[in-house]
Amino acid sequence: MRSPDWQRVSPLALIYFTLDLGRKIVDQGVNLLPVLLGIWAGGELVRHYAWHYGPPLALGGIALAVVLRYWFFRYRVDGDRIHLRSGVFKRKRLTLEFERVQQADVALPFYFRPFGLVSLGLESAGSGRQEVNIAGIPRRQAEDLRRRILARVQEPAAGSAGAGEGDGDYRLTLPLSEVLRYGLMHNGLLFLLPAVGPLSRYLETSLDWVAALYVAPLLGTAGDAVWVSALLMAGLVLGLLMLLSGLSIVAGLVRFHRYQLVRRGDGFQYRAGLGTIKSRGFRRYKLQQVTVTQGLMARLMKRFSLSVSKAGDHTATPSKAQQKFLVPVLTARTLAALSEQLQLPGPRWRSVNAVCVLGDTLVQGSFLALLIGTLLLIAGAVVWPALLVYPAVALVGLRRWQRLAYHRGDGWLALRTGFVGRKVQWLPEAKVQKVAVSRPPWLRSLGLCHLTVWGAAGRLTIPFLAEGEGARLSESLLESVTRYRGRWF
Amino acid sequence: MPFSIPTCPQGVGEIVHDTDFQDVSSRYLGLLRLNLSLWLVAALAGTVGAQALWAAAALVPLLAGGAAAVLLVGLMVFWAPRRARYTRYRVGDGDVRLHTGAWWRTALGVPTNRIQHLEITQGPLERRLDLSRLALFTAGGQGSDLKIPGLRSDTARALKAELLARIAAEEQDGEEAALAES
Numbered sequence: 262m263r264s265p266d267w268q269r270v271s272p273l274a275l276i277y278f279t280l281d282l283g284r285k286i287v288d289q290g291v292n293l294l295p296v297l298l299g300i301w302a303g304g305e306l307v308r309h310y311a312w313h314y315g316p317p318l319a320l321g322g323i324a325l326a327v328v329l330r331y332w333f334f335r336y337r338v339d340g341d342r343i344h345l346r347s348g349v350f351k352r353k354r355l356t357l358e359f360e361r362v363q364q365a366d367v368a369l370p371f372y373f374r375p376f377g378l379v380s381l382g383l384e385s386a387g388s389g390r391q392e393v394n395i396a397g398i399p400r401r402q403a404e405d406l407r408r409r410i411l412a413r414v415q416e417p418a419a420g421s422a423g424a425g426e427g428d429g430d431y432r433l434t435l436p437l438s439e440v441l442r443y444g445l446m447h448n449g450l451l452f453l454l455p456a457v458g459p460l461s462r463y464l465e466t467s468l469d470w471v472a473a474l475y476v477a478p479l480l481g482t483a484g485d486a487v488w489v490s491a492l493l494m495a496g497l498v499l500g501l502l503m504l505l506s507g508l509s510i511v512a513g514l515v516r517f518h519r520y521q522l523v524r525r526g527d528g529f530q531y532r533a534g535l536g537t538i539k540s541r542g543f544r545r546y547k548l549q550q551v552t553v554t555q556g557l558m559a560r561l562m563k564r565f566s567l568s569v570s571k572a573g574d575h576t577a578t579p580s581k582a583q584q585k586f587l588v589p590v591l592t593a594r595t596l597a598a599l600s601e602q603l604q605l606p607g608p609r610w611r612s613v614n615a616v617c618v619l620g621d622t623l624v625q626g627s628f629l630a631l632l633i634g635t636l637l638l639i640a641g642a643v644v645w646p647a648l649l650v651y652p653a654v655a656l657v658g659l660r661r662w663q664r665l666a667y668h669r670g671d672g673w674l675a676l677r678t679g680f681v682g683r684k685v686q687w688l689p690e691a692k693v694q695k696v697a698v699s700r701p702p703w704l705r706s707l708g709l710c711h712l713t714v715w716g717a718a719g720r721l722t723i724p725f726l727a728e729g730e731g732a733r734l735s736e737s738l739l740e741s742v743t744r745y746r747g748r749w750f
Numbered sequence: 751m752p753f754s755i756p757t758c759p760q761g762v763g764e765i766v767h768d769t770d771f772q773d774v775s776s777r778y779l780g781l782l783r784l785n786l787s788l789w790l791v792a793a794l795a796g797t798v799g800a801q802a803l804w805a806a807a808a809l810v811p812l813l814a815g816g817a818a819a820v821l822l823v824g825l826m827v828f829w830a831p832r833r834a835r836y837t838r839y840r841v842g843d844g845d846v847r848l849h850t851g852a853w854w855r856t857a858l859g860v861p862t863n864r865i866q867h868l869e870i871t872q873g874p875l876e877r878r879l880d881l882s883r884l885a886l887f888t889a890g891g892q893g894s895d896l897k898i899p900g901l902r903s904d905t906a907r908a909l910k911a912e913l914l915a916r917i918a919a920e921e922q923d924g925e926e927a928a929l930a931e932s
Contacts, residue, residue, distance in 0.1 A: 572889055694864045694890030698857040705855065715890035735859060742861040743844030746923070 267335040267346065274397025276372050277380065278327045278334075281396075286323075336395055338406065343383070345393060357393060359410040361385045363547060363571045364586075367403050369538040370396075379403045383410070411528060411542060431602045435520040435590055439564075443517055443589040444510030446559040446566065468493050517589045524602055529569075529586070543586055546748055547571055549718035551603060551687040553596065560682055565591045567599060570718035605687055606671035613665055613725040614709055620725075621658035626651045667723045669734060672741075674714060676721045688716045691745040696735045700728070714738065717749075771838040771849065777879045778900025779834035784875050786826045793818040829853075839898045841909060846886060848896055860896045863920050864888045868913060870906050882906035886913070 286293075300311045329349045337344045345355045366382040373379060373396075380396040381403040395403075468490045518535040530542035550570040559565060569586040588599060634647035661680050668675040674688045695715040704710060710731040713722045726734070797815025804811070832852035840847045846865075848858045869885040876882060882903045886896045901909070 694860070694888035695894045695896065696859045699851075700855045702853045715888065715894040717889040717891075720890065720893070732857075735857070739845050739859045739861055742864060745863075 266339075267337045269335055270331075270395060270397035271376070271378055271399075272331070272397075273373060273376055273378060274334075275327055275331050277370070277396035278331050279323075282323060282327055282330070343393070343406075345395075355393065357383060357385055362410050364541065364543055365407045365410050366539055366541045367400075367407055368540075369400075369534075371536045373397065381406060407542075411544070431522075431524040431598075433522040433588070433595060433599065435517065437518075439590045440514055440517045440520060441510055442562055442564055443566075444508075444513035445506060446556060446562065446564060446590070447513070448506060448509040448558070468497070513589065520589065522588060522599075529602075531586070531588070541586055543569065543571060545603070548603070548689065549692050549716050550689075551605065553685045553687075554682065555679075555684075556682040563593065565593070565596045567591055567596065569603075572717035604672075606668075606673060608668040608675055608677075608685075609670060610666035610668055610677060613662070613667070613723065614707075614727060615662060616707060616709060617665065617725040618655065618658040618662045621661070622651060622655040625658075626654040629654060665724075669737075674721065674738065676723060686719075686721055688714060688721055690738060690741045691747065692716050692749050693738050693742045696738055698731045698735050770842075771840045771847070774834070774837050774839065774898070774900035775881060775902045775905070776834075777881055777902070778837065779830055781875060781879055781881055781900060782830040782833060783826050784879075786822050786830065788875075790819060790822045790826075793822065834900070837900060841912065846896060846898075846913070848898055858896050860886050860888055862913065862916055865913065865917055868910050870903075870910060872903070884909055 300307055300315075303311075326349070330347070333347060333349055333352075335346045341360065342356055342358045345353075345357075347353050347355075362383050362385055364382075364384045366384075368380045368382060370380060377400050378397050379400045380394060381398060383393045383395075385392075471490075471493065515535045517533045519538075520531060520533040522529065522531040524530075527545040528542055529545070530540060532538060532540040548569055549572050552568050552570070553565055554568075555565045567588040571586075591599060629650045630647045633650060634644050637644050637647055657680065661678075664677060664679040664683065666677045668677075672690050674690055674693075675685055677683065677685045693714055694717055697713045697715075698710050699713065700710045704725075708728050709725050710728050711722055711724045712726055712731045712734055713720055723731075723734075793815055797811055797819075800811035800815070829852050833850075836849060836851055836855065838849045844863070845859050845861045850856050850858070866887050866889050869887065871883045871885060872881070880903050881899075882901050884898045884901055884906045886898075888894045888896075898906075898909075
């Protein structure tokens with residue numbers, strides 16, 4: 262028996278289902294390889310039929326799959342839970358209680374926007390992490406549903422939320438000039454640059470050719486055009502860098518255009534996007550970790566990025582890493598203001614034992630010295646310059662040790678790391694899941710230990726602590742978690 | 751016994767005063783040695799197999815097999831007793847602690863109110879010795895669980911029941927506290 266209030270999403274959601282299926286096919290395209298190989302190896306006749314009838318059949322199949330998936334996708338809201346039915350052959354029924362929802366996103370894809378439709382994304386945490394996307398429902402209904410969900414989620418913490426209301430609202434808006442910086446600060450595409458390496462040999466010969474044929478006559482240097490091709494190479498690399506940076510800036514703009522963050526009570530929410538406008542929210546008590554990062558470029562521009570992790574974020578695949586609650590670009594001043602909103606204290610940094618530098622130097626230095634020494638030996642050169650690695654590694658180690666520090670107090674544990682850049686991870690004490698004090702033999706003889714603390718969104722390791730300090734921290738963390746009686750996730 | 755066993759493990763007490771820590775079952779040492787001896791059998795079988803395949807000319811597999819055998823016997827004699835001796839646990843008021851490691855010492859702690867679920871596991875060797883492992887899982891993901899090895903099966907079951915009861919009581923406490931707050 263079907264309950265009468267099962268609802269189907271708008272037929273426009275067919276676009277969403279098509280895109281979703283397309284994404285799945287791309288993701289799992291490898292699985293299709295055996296079929297294609299079979300066709301290829303199946304002889305002339307099979308290849309002929311596959312070539313002529315394959316594409317229309319595949320397209321027809323995809324169209325049918327999309328329509329069926331749309332037809333069988335239904336949802337129903339009753340009281341405090343949402344039910345979903347999906348799947349054509351493998352039927353799936355899912356019930357998600359509002360209380361268990363970690364994050365609720367409302368996205369406005371460009372193809373829905375003229376029709377007032379949106380896509381509602383719900384995410385729950387825990388060992389059975391579930392994600393639900395209901396595409397093609399009226400905007401008002403989605404907003405209403407999200408309000409209800411977040412209100413239900415908030416209810417048990419109402420006592421503590423009340424205090425937050427008095428603080429008044431907080432608002433952070435990022436102008437275009439700031440959003441454009443994000444692409445420069447987090448240029449993931451730069452990792453593509455080493456991929457150009459293997460091509461460089463071909464590039465070199467073709468550059469030599471270009472240099473000899475076009476550039477050299479232009480400049481009047483007929484024969485030796487080595488410096489010209491070197492110049493061309495440098496220009497090419499620079500051009501590539503600029504292209505990648507440009508692409509990265511555009512990608513940043515697509516994600517964070519007109520970024521606006523608002524706090525009401527203990528609820529934080531942001532809204533941003535160029536093509537698809539996405540709004541994302543969380544309640545403060547669901548926060549499991551705050552990470553503030555500043556890479557090399559960000560440091561040059563005096564900017565920071567901040568991300569808030571919820572339970573289970575560490576298990577997310579890289580493609581899902583975009584689901585974090587992110588504040589892309591912050592100045593020192595806006596960072597201070599936002600930290601206050603998140604109730605992060607002013608840190609009192611404490612250093613770890615300087616033996617840290619010695620350990621780094623001995624282990625990494627010896628490895629590098631051995632490697633370089635061997636290479637020099639093979640090349641038939643003098644070996645002793647390999648020893649110069651030690652002072653270099655020691656300097657790097659010294660710098661890293663200077664940056665390495667921890668804070669404990671006011672309900673938070675924090676770890677600061679970095680070499681050129683900086684990364685600070687904040688873990689609320691009440692959210693600690695497990696504590697480990699480890700002491701390898703060489704540390705034991707020095708009276709030192711490493712402390713590792715697991716939260717629900719990742720772990721922190723504070724290395725090279727004095728044994729007494731490690732034990733004290735571990736004991737007091739466990740004690741404060743045990744004492745904490747509030748909701749934590 | 752090749753050497754004497756101190757009454758209180760040295761070194762562990764520097765981290766936490768562990769007078770109230772419990773030893774795991776004395777059969778745990780047997781389990782460790784049994785595990786190692788299976789590896790030893792595998793190493794010897796591998797060596798004999800290699801000898802049969804390549805005739806007498808194969809010095810390398812003989813040396814590798816010999817080294818593996820010496821290492822495994824060394825672990826059985828020196829490492830296993832230390833490991834068994836330093837593996838101790840405590841189910842305290844608000845947390846569960848575990849000390850492990852023969853040379854690489856680790857002191858672990860999981861607060862009871864962060865336990866997500868409990869699990870008792872038993873491998874084929876453990877079944878022969880009537881031993882079990884009790885695993886405490888938290889929401890911290892990979893590596894955030896705590897596994898107490900070498901427990902007698904009835905002890906593991908009793909501990910699991912005790913922890914479950916404690917978690918239930920704490921949850922009720924928490925709900926009452928939340929109600930009182932609101």
